[in-house]
Amino acid sequence: MAGVSERQPPSGAAVLTGPLPERLLAVATRLFAEKGFEGTSVQEIVAAAGVTKGAMYHYFAAKDDLLYQIYHRLLMMQTGRLEQFADGQGTAEERLRAAAVDVIETSFLHLDELTVFFRSMHLLPKNKRRAIRAQRRRYHERFRSLVEEGQQAGIFRSDVPADIVTHFFFGAVHQVSTWYRAGGPLGAHTVSEYYVGLLLDGLRHTPS
Amino acid sequence: MAGVSERQPPSGAAVLTGPLPERLLAVATRLFAEKGFEGTSVQEIVAAAGVTKGAMYHYFAAKDDLLYQIYHRLLMMQTGRLEQFADGQGTAEERLRAAAVDVIETSFLHLDELTVFFRSMHLLPKNKRRAIRAQRRRYHERFRSLVEEGQQAGIFRSDVPADIVTHFFFGAVHQVSTWYRAGGPLGAHTVSEYYVGLLLDGLRHTPS
DNA sequence: GTGTCGATACCGACTGGACGGTATGCGCTC
DNA sequence: GAGCGCATACCGTCCAGTCGGTATCGACAC
Secondary structure (H helix, E strand, O other), X not given: OOOOOOOOOOOOOOOOOOOHHHHHHHHHHHHHHHHXXXXXXXXXXXXXXXXXXXXXXXXXXXXXXXXXXXHHHHHHHHHHHHHHHHOOOOOHHHHHHHHHHHHHXXXXXXXXXXXXXXXXXXXXXXXXXXXXXXXXXXXXXXXXXXXXXXXXXXXXXXXXXXXXXXXXXHHHHHOHHHOOOOOOOOOHHHHHHHHHHHHHHOOEOOOO | OOOOOOOOOOOOOOOOOOOHHHHHHHHHHHHHHHHXXXXXXXXXXXXXXXXXXXXXXXXXXXXXXXXHHHHHHHHHHHHHHHHHHHOOOOOHHHHHXXXXXHHHHHHHHOHHHHHHHHHHHHHOOHHHHHHHHHHHHHHHHHHHHHHHHHHHOOXXXXXXXXXXXXXXHHHHHHOHHHHOOOOOOOOHHHHHHXXXXXXXXXXXXXXX
């Protein structure tokens, strides 16, 4: 992956290092995932980050700005990657498979962000919610058009609308944060392959 | 007044009729779905139900009791139906298909309850959360064993664990509340059939 | 059929604390 | 000496839960 640049070095717990805005977002993500957005006070966030409220309100206009930024950044990254895979080489099935595996794997890497967003997006003020919905729409549409491409090429079944397929798959993916626990018996890559296998081939045994 | 009182007539908007506990749950479900659990005050709930806080705390020990009851009742119903389908007649595939269609359709009928629960379950106190998790585990296990049955009969593929299949499918189902809107172009039954078709046969075109 | 008792169903004012957000100040850098 | 990056103190609001009180009703006695 050329265009996808590496982010911060893979240090274990970067809580008291680095630029403050990122530190606050990291701490807030963890706390929101643990105790919920409304169950976490601004005071707790800044205390965990080793600063005070003045610092936070210097960088973020409101508490829900944290929530917005948390998911906005993840979504931007995933959208960029999806578009790279979708616009790449290979058949529609190959590209869809690669994109689907990638979105699951990056989702596993950011389970907290996903958890927090899908629990609390309804708490965002209207304008921010609209902004996120627009970005998600763009993401959804790109995936959907990939499915449609495969349908028109005769690779995918056409009796199920591509829109439904996309909702079906992303629904399953966005819910992994409710059951998957890192450190369990299943690795992220394993689950990704299973999920994509189910998406493409379904559950029924097809004697080849 | 006899002991066995009359049930409420099937009127459309039964908000100010019927037994108070059910009335409060119905009103709370609607408000929680609209404005979130934390964004809805007890005062608003009781006002919408036409009573006062004293009445609510007469029937419910705490605000989160409402949340618990809302999903508890739905889950009990769906579990009962799942077990009926699973223990019924037919091949494993036929029974799984019928059970899967049913769970989606009942989910569409109770979208508000699903929305509220999956947004706010983390706000439940520990004991109630444990209770719900136990019930959901039972539900999950019954579906999983149905998948396993089909795997052992050679009807379903065995290279994907039944546990993963169950998570995959329920994940997709539990997320419908984030995109499906009643009154849209797609009916609940249509979507149910699409989803079950995707679960069983997957996306790939299999020339028969 | 009248009076008493107890229970159920509900009312509504009040409290105590928490929480998001702000106004101001202060040190350090350039 | 100006402005950035934060600290500290404070405010107004809101809200879950409480608690003493009232109304209604059935059961039972006489």
